[in-house]
Amino acid sequence: MRDAVTSLIENYDLKGRYLDRDALDTLKSYFSTGVSRVQAAAVINSNAAGIVRQAGSRLFEEVPELIRPGGNAYTTRRYAACLRDMDYYLRYASYALVAGNTNLLDERVLEGLRETYNSLGVPIGPTVRGIQILKEMVAAQVAEAGITDTGFLDQPFDYMIRELSETSL
Numbered sequence: 001m002r003d004a005v006t007s008l009i010e011n012y013d014l015k016g017r018y019l020d021r022d023a024l025d026t027l028k029s030y031f032s033t034g035v036s037r038v039q040a041a042a043v044i045n046s047n048a049a050g051i052v053r054q055a056g057s058r059l060f061e062e063v064p065e066l067i068r069p070g071g072n073a074y075t076t077r078r079y080a081a082c083l084r085d086m087d088y089y090l091r092y093a094s095y096a097l098v099a100g101n102t103n104l105l106d107e108r109v110l111e112g113l114r115e116t117y118n119s120l121g122v123p124i125g126p127t128v129r130g131i132q133i134l135k136e137m138v139a140a141q142v143a144e145a146g147i148t149d150t151g152f153l154d155q156p157f158d159y160m161i162r163e164l165s166e167t168s169l
């Protein structure tokens with residue numbers, strides 16, 4: 001599992017090079033957003049249950065077939081599994097925000113996920129929509145908390161969306 005700093009150092013070490021101007025700019029930009037990243041993670045952390053619940057309700061309003069007989073989130077067990085998955089996406093996004101790197105999403109979340117979803121008939125399109133809703137809700141809550149330096153906020157959500165959507169046809 002890598003973060004913004006360890007991945008940069010690893011790259012430079014592989015080439016046996018000192019940190020040059022590009023590296024220092026990257027580090028400066030990471031550290032200058034550090035406090036906001038931690039604040040955003042704190043906002044997510046203290047509202048996680050509500051965010052997941054509301055995001056789920058919004059998803060099921062938009063795609064009601066999911067919770068009707070024959071839908072993949074139909075039955076209490078599968079409904080709960082769906083919300084649990086949303087909670088995974090939110091929690092790992094909060095880690096990735098602090099790490100400033102998406103490597104942990106590859107290692108802990110996305111690896112093998114498409115295959116699992118395909119074998120269980122979990123539809124990718126609505127899952128992607130669920131992650132989008134999480135992203136929108138987090139953006140709103142972080143803004144409401146008065147955190148303004150938030151250019152980094154969408155990255156982990158967009159990364160999961162892109163990786164899950166890829167080859168989904």
Ligand SMILES: CCC1=C(C)/C(=C/C2=NC(=C\c3[nH]c(/C=C4\NC(=O)[C@H](C)[C@H]4CC)c(C)c3CCC(=O)O)/C(CCC(=O)O)=C2C)NC1=O
Nearest residue numbers: 066072073078081082085088108109116120122126127130
């Ligand atoms: C931390 C990394 C991690 C992830 C991401 C993860 C996902 C994950 N979701 C699963 C199931 C599931 N995932 C869903 C999710 C949904 N169904 C829908 O219709 C919606 C679109 C969607 C919710 C947004 C459902 C319903 C199941 C149960 C499917 C079944 O057992 O039939 C399973 C199969 C095993 C299980 O049920 O626990 C895994 C591994 N597990 C992990 O350890």
